[in-house]
Amino acid sequence: MKNYDDYGRFLKKTGEYIRKFMVVCCVLCLIGGVTGGQVLTAYASGEKQTSDTKVKVEIGKKTSASAYIRAKNWPKGPSVESASAVLMEVNTGTVLYAKNPDTQMYPASITKIMTALLTLEHSKLTDTVVYEGEAINALPPGYVSVGAVEGEKMSVEECLRALLMYSANDVANGLAVHDSGTIAEFAKKMNARAEEAGAKNTHFNNPSGLHESNHYTTAYDMCRIMRECIRYDTFNEIAGDRIYTLKANNKRKEDFTFAAKHHMVFPTSPDYYEYCVSGKTGYTSEAGNTLITYAEKDGMKLVCCVMKAGSGVAYSDTKALFNYGFDNFSVVDVSAEEERFTLKDAGIFASKDMASDTSFNITIPEYCYVVLPSGTGLNKVDTDIRYLKDAEDGCFAEIDYKYEDMLVGSARLKMSSTESAGTEGFDFDSHPESETESAADAETGSGLKNIWNQTRNIDVRIVIAVIAVVVLAAAVCIITVIRGKDDRIRFDKKHRRRR
DSSP states (O other): OHHHHHHHHHHHHHHHHHHHHHHHHHHHHHHIIIIIHHHHHHHHHTOOOOTTSOOOOOBTOOOOSTTTOOOTTOOOOOOOOSSEEEEEETTTOOEEEEESTTOBBOOGGGGHHHHHHHHHHHOOTTOEEEOOTHHHHSSOTTSOOOOOOTTOEEEHHHHHHHHHTSOOHHHHHHHHHHHHSSHHHHHHHHHHHHHHHTOSSOBOSSSSOOOOTTOBBOHHHHHHHHHHHTTOHHHHHHHTOOEEEEOOOSSOOSOEEEEOSOGGGOTTSTTOOTTEEEEEEEEETTTEEEEEEEEEETTEEEEEEEEEEOTTHHHHHHHHHHHHHHHHEEEEEHHHHOOSOSTTOTTTOOOHHHHHOTTEEEEOOSSOEEEEETTOOGGGSEEEEEEOSSOTTSEEEEEEEEETTEEEEEEEEEEEESSSOTTTTOOSTTSOOOOSSOHHHHHHHHHHHHHHHHHTTSOHHHHHHHHHHHHHHHHHHHHHHHHHHHHHHHHHHHHHHHO
């Protein structure tokens, strides 16, 4: 009898512990689903919250640069006083220098390069902008403007010059309304285009940079946007010009001449920089001085953004960063200098049929670049190969170049044949994609990785809820069984007493 009593007490306590454990698990699952689901889903899928989603703004919070510059032997950068700064190589998008690169800052008027980008993409220079309604009424008094009045007409080219050189806020509003009908609709386009350019922490509310608490960006994001702008010769010509005269028009009785606000384009200025091509200035009391600049020297193209700079600091910081970039790095044309990836290299392309077939040829298309510390040869940089299927450009593989595990550029391989074009006949299955992880890591982590890859695009909250239901159902079954055994034991005890 004693054994039955002990066993019963044991089952009862076990059931109580299991019930408590399941309650805790359910609470944790619900908390995780509510607070962590959205964040985890966005992280896993690489998605960014849209402009309609409420986002947490952390203006001025310091951020690490280690995500961009991981090489131990990377050339040491200069001392920079601006609160945030990024120097980026244009062709590869490689960050050469970073100080608080992802810190959210108020951009002020460097916002206008995004307004210019959308204008260049959607309008012709000869189109006419008519100033009316919101285009002239949405600007508070005291802000820089060309004094546009109701019904005034200007060409898009005139507007772009007043926008980029003179930083006219009324012109920014005029271009926004001309493009989208309202400033709010134009702001939506700005945010979508910024994300397309690679911006990660940007939200625009207006086309001019007028201060608003929910109008912010980062030095890294602005460099990504500037890379898109400088693809247009018109942008560089206008944003690098010095003097312009706005002609009299249907409302303007006299010509209006203005000078560019970016001092680095003026040879007579102490801030002049001979390699400067184009750029944009910005200032508000909340943002401080902001500056975005594009410079080119000996074929190397660099974009620099400094934010929240003190008086007189923006230009000196920008110069120091440009000199650092031009003096310590070089750009390698992979299509001209790469010799490792050919059919003769059996270690990479171990296909007897292809290696012996001289009618095939492997080439690297033009405009494939790698940026490296000066004196580093391309043959000393590690590479990872990914084989492609059905690529639109006809390439069959992509090479990632890594300097001390830091991505510094990429190139594609294209196969041509004297008999048939494209990659037809290439045995992809016999040339598996190269792996950067060790075999042991791949073996031990493959199960988790496969599960993650399969569920990365599913709402994590749903997954957590399903798991919670399954576990709860299993717990109920276990508790029911335990209670059944407990009741049977009690029944046996009573039955024996009667006997």
